[in-house]
Amino acid sequence: MRYKHYKNANVDVSEFALGTWGLDDSRWNGHGGISEALEAMKALIDQGVNLIDTAANYGNGTSEKVVGELLKSVDRSKILISTKFGTQNDLFTGGVYRDACFGTVMRECAGSLKNMKTDYIDFYFMHWPDVSTPIAETMCALNFLKEQGKIRYIGLSNTELPLLKEALKYGQVDVIQPPFSMIDQRYKETMEWASEHGIDVMAYGSMGGGILTGKYRSIPNWPAHDVRYTFYKGFSEPAFSKVMELMKTLDDIAVAHQATVSQVAINWTCQKDYVSSALIGVTSMRHVQENMDAFKWQLTSDEMKRIDDHLHELGLDQI
Numbered sequence: 001m002r003y004k005h006y007k008n009a010n011v012d013v014s015e016f017a018l019g020t021w022g023l024d025d026s027r028w029n030g031h032g033g034i035s036e037a038l039e040a041m042k043a044l045i046d047q048g049v050n051l052i053d054t055a056a057n058y059g060n061g062t063s064e065k066v067v068g069e070l071l072k073s074v075d076r077s078k079i080l081i082s083t084k085f086g087t088q089n090d091l092f093t094g095g096v097y098r099d100a101c102f103g104t105v106m107r108e109c110a111g112s113l114k115n116m117k118t119d120y121i122d123f124y125f126m127h128w129p130d131v132s133t134p135i136a137e138t139m140c141a142l143n144f145l146k147e148q149g150k151i152r153y154i155g156l157s158n159t160e161l162p163l164l165k166e167a168l169k170y171g172q173v174d175v176i177q178p179p180f181s182m183i184d185q186r187y188k189e190t191m192e193w194a195s196e197h198g199i200d201v202m203a204y205g206s207m208g209g210g211i212l213t214g215k216y217r218s219i220p221n222w223p224a225h226d227v228r229y230t231f232y233k234g235f236s237e238p239a240f241s242k243v244m245e246l247m248k249t250l251d252d253i254a255v256a257h258q259a260t261v262s263q264v265a266i267n268w269t270c271q272k273d274y275v276s277s278a279l280i281g282v283t284s285m286r287h288v289q290e291n292m293d294a295f296k297w298q299l300t301s302d303e304m305k306r307i308d309d310h311l312h313e314l315g316l317d318q319i
Contacts, residue, residue, distance in 0.1 A: 006198060054081070154173055158178060195276075263294035
């Protein structure tokens with residue numbers, strides 16, 4: 001496993017961070033069940049992964065509770081946990097609403113600690129900006145939790161650069177968590193600025209919801225509620241056909257390294273200077289070794305340029 005030193009947090013973090021959004025049955029389809037997910041998570045930790053990411057609204061606390069089960073069987077002091085607040089599921093409409101006011105941050109933090117059966121959270125993220133609550137109020141809550149020792153580091157997820165700069169007026173932001181992959185580079189400017197100013201970057205969606213694994217060569221027939229149809233950009237036209245064109249380059253590079261397309265995608269993300277860790281979802285044992293083996297090799301500078309050039313030619317770096 002390769003590691004990056006997080007500057008503000010002053011901790012060493014694995015470049016592979018385990019994402020657990022896939023455990024949310026209300027939005028994803030097809031994971032192998034809780035017991036298999038736990039087995040996979042434990043196997044990754046045994047091979048050096050030391051960061052697990054979750055959120056309070058992933059399955060209405062289900063994901064956090066699975067992480068809590070995992071923590072029973074590992075040394076908590078060697079595992080970094082990140083979770084999020086401020087995005088809540090509306091059980092009546094099936095939608096979500098955002099609330100990052102002081103009281104909500106306090107209440108959600110207490111709930112997350114209970115779900116995961118831990119005394120502290122390492123990285124605590126505002127999940128999405130809340131336009132109804134001043135960022136000063138949210139940062140006040142986070143600073144208070146940090147003083148209490150309930151959280152160690154402050155994070156902002158899905159946050160544009162102007163809001164990040166505003167938040168910094170009220171306290172230190174240690175890390176941001178934007179979506180980032182070959183086919184989703186909308187936060188690139190924010191990521192570069194953050195990295196230049198000592199704020200580390202956990203990139204999520206590195207596999208583009210799975211489209212960059214090479215597994216899907218036709219548009220899949222998932223249930224209509226599956227989040228990959230709407231949240232990720234690759235599973236509908238015209239993007240899907242463009243991704244299939246990109247696959248010709250990724251397949252070629254994968255063959256040259258006797259590797260898989262997903263390993264190419266992982267390395268492309270992790271080798272960007274402004275990415276500290278890539279969140280990768282693993283919910284079954286069959287994905288564990290394939291993903292870990294990506295860290296045994298790296299793309300050459302020419303291969304990185306070849307991918308970037310093809311992305312630009314296809315317009316996939318702009319969608």
